[in-house]
Amino acid sequence: MGKVYRYRGADQANRWRKRAGRRMPSRRLSRPLLGLLFLGVGTLAAAVIQFVIQSTVGLPSTIRNWTEPQPGPLEGRASVIDGDTVEIAGQRIRFSGIDAPESRQYCSDAKGFDYPCGRRAAQALDEFLAASRPLQCSFVDRDRYSRLVGNCDRADGRSVQRWLVEQGFALDWPRYSNGAFAAEQVSAKAAHRGVWQGRFDQPWDWRAANADKIETVSEQSTGVGILGSGCNIKGNISVTSGERIYHLPGQEHYDETVISLGKGERWFCSEDQARAAGWRKARR
Template identity: 60%
Template sequence: MLGADPISGIASVIDGDTIEIHDQRIRFNGIDAPESSQQCDDARGFRYQCGAKAAAALDGFLSEARSVRCEFASWDSYGRYVGNCSRGDGVNIAGWLVENGHALDWPKYSSGAYASQQALAKAAARGIWSGPFQVPWEWRAEHIANEKSTSAPLFATGNTGCKIKGNISAEGERVYHLPGQKFYDVTRISESKGERWFCSEADARSAGWRRSKR
């Protein structure tokens, strides 16, 4: 799959490790934050919404210098742009999240790039390190897999009743086309290139596609 150019602009927060700039979803490279609905235990053993807290912390951090620049690293399995992102003042966003206990170094993808920041957070019992928690990738495996087995798919393999065409341009831009739009009939979907059929606009947007302007 094709790479992509750096992205700069004002960021909005989607969750603890995902932002959106110019309608493009961007996941931070090499880290994993608690999921939006995930709960953790604090130092006193009380449950709290650690996923929501991570997103709120990120929003507060970015509000100090809202402009963000992301260098492309890869596309993930959901079609999202994965990037190494810095705040407008040059501070590495992923590193800040890990050092403050709002996300974890993800060795599978980071090769330990944020291990030192994580050690600091753990030693100081910051954020999720203040009490017991389940690492986000294990939490997802247990919870989201069960949800997906009983819900409609985000996208379809082949045109199995889902009508929205998720196209990827030669420049790597992800655009979806609705029936009746100008280029819908001439757009061909090649799943081998990462293109997809979507069942709803919400699913297309959450996977990193934007709506065609025509």
């Protein structure tokens, strides 16, 4: 009769099995395998931490905008929204690197009288664009309202942003321009053109102090009123008959209708308002 072995743990069992000619297989991992395992766990943990940090503080714009791909260059007839924003074929475009007075903003002229500098800038832009159509824009980013931000030129190649700053209808916005239009601003200031003829608040300061007078985020994202009200009914004047006709979103000629403030055309907030002002509804 052979010996009786009592198992008192894995190590002792292996010794006894070895004596009996059988060795229990070892469950220990080799050092190289352990190293690879720890490396993989560490890499995964670092990736998770980085994702959490980026989600907390905000992703860079290039990553954030992956879900909103930028379109290629856009060309077409532009409707003026305000002094630094236009619309082409239903697409809102904010000029890059400049800031014009807000639609409801007033400035003081050389004699100290207040005038609507925001609307004056929009009217000047409308006349400038009308002189050489179509407008051509290339895009660099999206702003926090998902509007496209771009550099725009007239059909004759003149930069819209440079002209606006040079004429004093907009300011170089160092926060976003890196001084790209600083030379034009120096020229406008020296010649007392536009807002430089008197006293004014920088548009970004005016917005901060008059948050209740500007449109809400949802209106900036979806509305298209020249006065910054979010109103989107286009009041057009027929070039053939002189008849005043308003177009509602979704009507046949809405997108192609361009509002020219200099010609007396305007935006409305409701059909009642348009009819009261003497406009009739487009037939289709």
